[in-house]
Amino acid sequence: MVSACAYSGAYPTGYGVYTKNTEGLPEEMFDGPQASGFTHFQQSGTGAIRKYYNYVRVTPMVQSLDALGQAWPLRDEVAEAGYYAATLDTGIRCEITVGAKAAIHRYTFPEHRNARIVVDLSCGGLAIDHGRTVPLRAYAESIGNGRAQGTVVVEGVPLSVHVEVDSPGWRQMLWHDRRLIEGGTRLDFDRIRQTTLRPFGLLFMGPATAGRSVEVRIGFSLRGCEQARENLRRECGDGPPAFDTVRARTTDRWRDHVGRIEVEGGSPARRQVFATAMYHSLIKPCFADDESPFWPTSGPFAFDVCTMWDIYKTQLPLLAAICPDRAVDLLESLIRVCEEEGNFPIGYRMARGADRFFRQASALAHTALADAHALDLGDLDWNWALAHMDGDLRRMYGEDFYEHGVVHPISHTLDLAYAYHCTAAVARALNDNALADDLAARSHLWTNAFDPDTGLLWDSSFYEGGKWNYSFRLLHDMAGRIALAGGDKAFVAMLDSFFGYGAPAVAQPGQRPDPAEMAAGYALNRFQGLNNEPDMEAPWSYHYAGRPDRTAEVVHAALTWQFGTGPGGLPGNDDSGALSSWYVWASLGLFPIAGQNLFLVSAPAFAHATIHLRDREFVIETSGHRETPISSDGLSSVPPPQYVQSAWLNGKPLDVACLRASDVHAGGRLRLELGPEPSAWGHAIRPPSLSDPHRTGATP
Known part of the structure; x- marks a missing residue:
């Protein structure tokens, strides 16, 4: 539930150094990393969403309260899964670890007679134009002996905290508008507006001996202070110190999850990027089990589902493989949202009412649900799920699609036709053939989205891209x-043009590109990059035209040049782990076709890999594999790709460049023979299609 890190107030997500940016190079707000404190609900790789959380800022200080909000440079940063540490320019060493619903801070002060730990309950959002979140109501209470609690209603959600500070002899006070409230034990704000907001919160203050650490423990809940206190107790027990215990437990959990895919070979930089991609793939969505503030029942509650329009392609299939229980929990939570709020969300945040992001896409949960049913994951009530899948198809853009068979933005026509296909598969499996037949008939309406004269989509408005993307x-x-x-x-010629085969390099836009420059870039009709949602799957389209060799070339170039170690190691927006999940799959030589129980197969980046699937394993082994470095290894030229020459699944020849997802989930062994030149493998027999499920041979 908790994602804690240093807080700068800058873009992206509150840790960065940039002003808000959606096109071209971002402008820097600061010269380097800095922090005004540490917040507990941060996004992961999201772009220009409306709000960014960053609630409950904790700031260790040796200055007076008037300096609250000042930012100090960060040095000696350490970032590990479940742990963050840095030293502020004031000399305070800061460490944070988290549990499921709690955060534990440890601050080591220099010697000072008035060290302070300040909890700012009014903080939220980013410190950029129109980026702040203003509480609607709040209360804070000092309950003595290093204990305090409070609730802040932000965007309609009651976020409660229970705070414990291990600081014998320190004073504790409330503060408002950077002024201490001597002797006060409670603050109440029944109505807060932009014009009336003044910072408020809790303060703990006392003498610090050089090298002495102070531990701050915070439990969180969306169902009140008492549950926040109980959540903290479950993490920490009844007594301090708790930091090392919680850190060790969280580290073990991360080690288990990141280790569910093991790779062998590759340069140290390639292995580091792969492990980091696994970590990024598992940060979001956040789960707050039994914590929904919107319905009273227990069960999974997932928020931070901010980028459904691309996590459904890569991240959700990854969760289904290595964290199937959590994948099912996410789907159950989305069904509950649909039941309570009226439709499946495309994006869902910790806010009253879903930020549904309907410009981006329509009806994407249907794809993930179809996958879960085909793979027999979990114990969802599928009749319950199907009722909501069917009902949701006719909401928002779906209403026009149902009536006219086409809708603009035209990409939504593809979304909805595909969702009808996925829902029909679930209905058929549940023996509701009448419903399945009706749904399947509408799934054929994808053709209405395309101009038969060009073979491309009709002109329309598009989110982040154009019709080529x-x-x-x-x-x-x-x-x-x-x-x-x-x-x-x-079709291959169109793809070659899109990926720039034989074309000169494209100049990248700089800071504040003018509209004409951006329009000229879009007019090139070129691949924009893997961080662009529709482009993530485009390299794999070659498979269906009998050219898996082209897929291998494009994917190899991306793995080699677009990812690296250190800051800037991602080619843009990670979108809550979707891009990192793409990297994981591509490195394994696989790409999930969400909603179709299918994986496409290509040349992997590692000689050997093992996917741990509950009580079984799926092994990918190669012969003829050649190790290649990546850009972080200091490349000056592109190493050539490798191509699949032949393949075997569980000892039997695999002549088509795909396999069923259920075969992967069942465990087994995929053996790939690789070579330096393209081969005939995957050319004659194509992956299945609705109109030709046993497609063989090349079309004219």
Whole structure:
């Protein structure tokens, strides 16, 4: 539930150094990393969403309260899974670890007679224009002996805290508008507005001996202070110190999860990027089990589902493989949101009412639910799920699609046709054939999105991209899609143009690009990058036209040049782990086709890999593998890719460049023979399509 880190107030997510930016190079607000304290609910790799949390800022200080909000440079930073540490320019060493619903801080002060730990309950959002979150109501209470509690209602959500500070002999006080309230034990704010907000919170103050550490323990709940206190007790027990115990427990949990895919070979930099990608893939969504403030029942409650429009392609299939119980919990939570609030969310934050982001996409939960059913994950009530899947298809953009068979933005036509296909599969499996037939008929309406004269989508408005970016989406009928484009040769030529084969390099925009420069870039009709949601799957479209060798070339170049170690090691927006999940799958030589019980197969980046799936393993082994470095190894030229020459699944020849997801989940062994030149493997037999499920041979 808790994601704690240093807080600068800058973009992105509150830790960064930039002003808000959506196009071109970002402008820096600061020269380097700095912090005004440490917050507990941070996003992970999200772009320009409306709010960024960053609630409950804790600041260790040796200055007076008037200096609250000042930022100090960070040095000696350490970042590990479940642990963050840095030294402020004031000489205070700061460490944070987290449990499921708690955060433990440890501050080591220099000698000072009035050291302070300040808890700011009014903090929220980013310190950029229109970036702040203002509490609606709040209360804070000092309950003595280093204990305090409070509740802040932010965006309609009651976030409660229980705070314990291990500081014998220190004073504790409330403060408001940077002024101490001597003798006061409670603050109440029944109505707060932008114009009336003045910072408020808790303060603990006393003498510090050089090298002495003070531990701060905070429990969180969305259901009141008492539950926040109980959440802290479950993490820490009844007595201090708790930091090392909680850190060790959290480290063990992360080691277990990150270790659920093991790779062998590769340079140290490549292995580091892979492990980091695994970590990023597992940070979000946040789960707050039994904590929903919107319905009273127990059970999973997931928030930070901020980028459903790309996590459904890569991250959710990864969770289904290595954390299946949590994947099912997420789906149950989304069904509950649909039941309580009226529709499946496309994005869902810790806020009253879903930020549904409907411009981006429609009906994406259907895809993940179809995957879960095909893989027999968990014990969801599938009749309950199907009722909501069917009902949701006719909400928002779905209403126009139902009535007219096409809707703009035109990409939503593809979303909805695909969701009808996925829902039909679940209905068929549940023996509701009448419903399945009706849904399946509407799934064919994807053709209404395409201009038969160009083989591309009709002109429309598009979110983050143009019609070329969205035209290479992996549909349920790729055979029909390629035929509509004029056949294999024409489709491959379009893809080659999109990826810039034989074309000069594209100049990248600088800071504050003007609209004409951006329009000229879009007019090139080129691949924008893996951080762009529709482009993530485009390299794999070649598979359906019998050219898995082209997929291998594009993916190899991306793995080599677009990812590295250190700051800037991602080629843009991680979108809550979606991009990192793409990296994990691509490094394994696999790509999930969400909603179709299917993986495409390509050349992996490691000689050997093992996916741990509950009580079984899926092993990917190679012969003829050649180790290649990545950009972080100081490359000056592109090492050539490798190509699959032949493949075997569980000892039997695999002539098609795909396998069922259920085969992966069942455990087994995929053996790939690799070589330096393209081969005929995967050319004649194609992955299945709706209009040609046993597709063989090349189309004209």
